[in-house]
Amino acid sequence: MNLIKANFTNRKLWVVIFLDIVIFGGSYYLSYWLRFDVIPPYYLNLFVQSVALVIACKLIIFYFSGLYRGLWRYTGISDMVKIVVAASLATPVVVALITYYHRFTGYPRSIFVLDLILTIILAIGIRVAIRLSYFPHTLGFLYHWGLFRADRGRRLLIIGAGNDGEKVLREIMASPGINYFPVCFLDNDPIKRGQRIHGVPIRGGMDILPQITVEQAIDEALIALPSASREEMRAIISTLNTLNVPYRIIPAMREYIRGQVLTREVVFEDFLGREPIALDDGGISEYLYGKRILITGAGGSIGSELCRQVCRYRPAVVVLFEQTEFSLFKIDNELKEICPDVSVVPVIGDILDPESLSAAFRTYQPEVVFHAAAYKHVSMMEKNPIEAIKNNVFGTIHVATLALQHQVRRFILVSTDKAVRPTSIMGATKRAGEIFAQCLNAQGTTKFITVRFGNVVGSDGSVVPIFMEQIKRGGPVTVTHPEVCRYFMSIPEAVSLILQASSMGHGGEIFVLDMGKPIRIVDLACDLIRLAGKRPYEDIKIDFIGLRPGEKLHEELFITGEDIHPTSHDKIRVAKSLTHDFKQLQKQLTQLQELVEQPDVKSALQVLHAMDPTYQPSEEFHLPDPPLPQPAKHRADLHLVSGQVSTV
Numbered sequence: 001m002n003l004i005k006a007n008f009t010n011r012k013l014w015v016v017i018f019l020d021i022v023i024f025g026g027s028y029y030l031s032y033w034l035r036f037d038v039i040p041p042y043y044l045n046l047f048v049q050s051v052a053l054v055i056a057c058k059l060i061i062f063y064f065s066g067l068y069r070g071l072w073r074y075t076g077i078s079d080m081v082k083i084v085v086a087a088s089l090a091t092p093v094v095v096a097l098i099t100y101y102h103r104f105t106g107y108p109r110s111i112f113v114l115d116l117i118l119t120i121i122l123a124i125g126i127r128v129a130i131r132l133s134y135f136p137h138t139l140g141f142l143y144h145w146g147l148f149r150a151d152r153g154r155r156l157l158i159i160g161a162g163n164d165g166e167k168v169l170r171e172i173m174a175s176p177g178i179n180y181f182p183v184c185f186l187d188n189d190p191i192k193r194g195q196r197i198h199g200v201p202i203r204g205g206m207d208i209l210p211q212i213t214v215e216q217a218i219d220e221a222l223i224a225l226p227s228a229s230r231e232e233m234r235a236i237i238s239t240l241n242t243l244n245v246p247y248r249i250i251p252a253m254r255e256y257i258r259g260q261v262l263t264r265e266v267v268f269e270d271f272l273g274r275e276p277i278a279l280d281d282g283g284i285s286e287y288l289y290g291k292r293i294l295i296t297g298a299g300g301s302i303g304s305e306l307c308r309q310v311c312r313y314r315p316a317v318v319v320l321f322e323q324t325e326f327s328l329f330k331i332d333n334e335l336k337e338i339c340p341d342v343s344v345v346p347v348i349g350d351i352l353d354p355e356s357l358s359a360a361f362r363t364y365q366p367e368v369v370f371h372a373a374a375y376k377h378v379s380m381m382e383k384n385p386i387e388a389i390k391n392n393v394f395g396t397i398h399v400a401t402l403a404l405q406h407q408v409r410r411f412i413l414v415s416t417d418k419a420v421r422p423t424s425i426m427g428a429t430k431r432a433g434e435i436f437a438q439c440l441n442a443q444g445t446t447k448f449i450t451v452r453f454g455n456v457v458g459s460d461g462s463v464v465p466i467f468m469e470q471i472k473r474g475g476p477v478t479v480t481h482p483e484v485c486r487y488f489m490s491i492p493e494a495v496s497l498i499l500q501a502s503s504m505g506h507g508g509e510i511f512v513l514d515m516g517k518p519i520r521i522v523d524l525a526c527d528l529i530r531l532a533g534k535r536p537y538e539d540i541k542i543d544f545i546g547l548r549p550g551e552k553l554h555e556e557l558f559i560t561g562e563d564i565h566p567t568s569h570d571k572i573r574v575a576k577s578l579t580h581d582f583k584q585l586q587k588q589l590t591q592l593q594e595l596v597e598q599p600d601v602k603s604a605l606q607v608l609h610a611m612d613p614t615y616q617p618s619e620e621f622h623l624p625d626p627p628l629p630q631p632a633k634h635r636a637d638l639h640l641v642s643g644q645v646s647t648v
Contacts, residue, residue, distance in 0.1 A: 067083065154220050155217055161202045221240055287410060290316050291315050293369075299324050302495060305494075307320060322349075329346075370414065371400070374414070375391045375426065389592065432612070443582075450511065486518060487519075497571055
């Protein structure tokens with residue numbers, strides 16, 4: 001009832017009703033005129049007797065069909081279907097009423113057939129005319145001829161004639177304030193060549209990009225290729241840079257959903273390939289919806305994205321466990337804004353502090369734990385080995401053990417490719433965490449699942465922002481070695497696959513994400529230089545400084561001896577890892593703890609080597625001289641009692 005009142009208080013509704021009265025009466029009169037050419041007095045009298053009934057009947061049926069609840073300026077196919085249905089329903093009702101009141105004596109049947117056709121044509125026609133008055137770009141050929149724009153604006157080339165290209169063209173045409181004039185499309189699909197989208201022609205493929213840019217005097221290019229491969233993006237950007245043509249990109253659909261801008265500058269993530277990831281939302285939702293979730297390292301690059309994506313599945317509560325106050329403050333505020341219906345609890349705490357960690361478990365009783373807190377920078381951990389062991393080994397032990405004791409359903413350890421045949425302390429400590437989590441899987445009901453992947457673009461302190469800062473300063477860009485290669489993935493992609501892999505785990509597995517092809521770091525540097533509109537080696541120098549301690553030339557994703565299997569998801573594989581003697585591991589961890597407390601770094605590294613014989617410490621490893629003061633110790637003596645692990 002409120003909706004009906006609101007409609008009738010709208011003055012525009014009465015204008016719409018008046019127009020429909022004219023249409024209904026006019027179509028009924030035209031039906032007689034078309035039937036008789038000159039309407040005889042007898043039939044004119046029949047018209048006068050029944051016209052009010054016809055109009056009233058059609059108005060009522062049109063109203064209850066919902067045709068007066070929408071805005072005519074947005075008339076679409078669904079409205080046209082409603083008009084056809086409503087008019088088709090009104091005709092037999094009119095015939096029935098005329099039969100009831102006037103016995104249908106003297107009425108030609110053809111009148112009502114003509115009236116039905118004319119009502120549909122005129123009702124749709126008036127609505128389409130109103131839509132065109134608001135959105136003249138709907139007639140694309142008229143727009144392209146400039147009939148609706150006094151100022152054509154910057155001449156725009158749209159690269160990609162798919163759905164995304166069409167959407168942005170439609171948006172430009174519908175926005176008079178946007179100072180762009182779309183000149184043409186380019187697309188590699190030969191079927192599309194020579195066709196038009198809203199009047200804008202598709203000239204050809206990428207092979208004519210230099211030619212069309214000059215011929216059409218292109219001022220700017222817009223890249224509308226969300227699924228373009230790394231090689232395709234690199235070729236397009238390189239050509240546009242050579243031609244000195246500014247360019248922007250249409251974001252992927254996930255960025256539209258987050259409310260980001262229609263277009264943006266090209267960033268390095270665009271070179272990684274933008275194939276959409278198909279997720280089993282049902283499987284992920286099954287273990288997240290309505291559950292209590294705890295995420296360690298919640299303010300970090302991976303941790304914060306985990307928070308964002310986990311909240312989309314509407315858990316009961318998400319506990320953000322983070323050591324850094326400002327990072328926790330940022331992600332807490334963001335989540336409360338984008339996910340107001342999810343209970344988010346920020347907790348400042350250190351995974352090396354068993355008391356604060358245990359309090360979080362006791363208070364919130366998490367059912368799923370994502371352990372993303374870790375020290376991850378290879379060269380930094382080579383200089384701070386004791387802290388790396390404390391955080392990455394004993395911090396993981398604290399979180400995993402509490403998860404077991406509190407009967408958490410799933411514990412997901414976020415690991416790294418640097419744990420495979422490690423040459424760095426960071427990699428060795430992460431491998432120790434993997435081993436411990438797998439051993440713990442057999443000690444209770446908690447499913448311990450590890451997800452291993454390579455570098456993510458844009459993470460804190462990663463090579464991409466370092467290179468961009470060096471480029472901003474004018475160079476040089478420093479690369480360790482001409483042949484050094486790394487795997488890369490965007491943070492949202494990595495986290496999506498972490499959630500997917502976690503839903504598949506039965507406990508004890510190591511899931512490995514498909515990172516695509518490894519990228520040479522020097523190629524990455526060149527791409528970023530070109531993105532900045534500069535020329536590698538000419539405008540921006542590239543210096544090779546040699547591999548740093550702990551770094552590999554090539555990263556690996558699997559350990560020799562791991563039994564590798566595909567999964568139901570084409571971007572995730574699973575490794576049934578090597579078995580380990582838990583009692584022996586327990587002794588090694590106790591010994592490692594004693595060496596950390598002394599501290600005795602070289603002996604501690606020997607214990608890490610005993611845990612994973614593939615670990616080879618860097619020959620260049622050394623400690624600061626004199627050694628820095630050690631922080632207060634959190635003792636974590638490990639005990640195995642009746643198959644249960646505890647920390648004291």
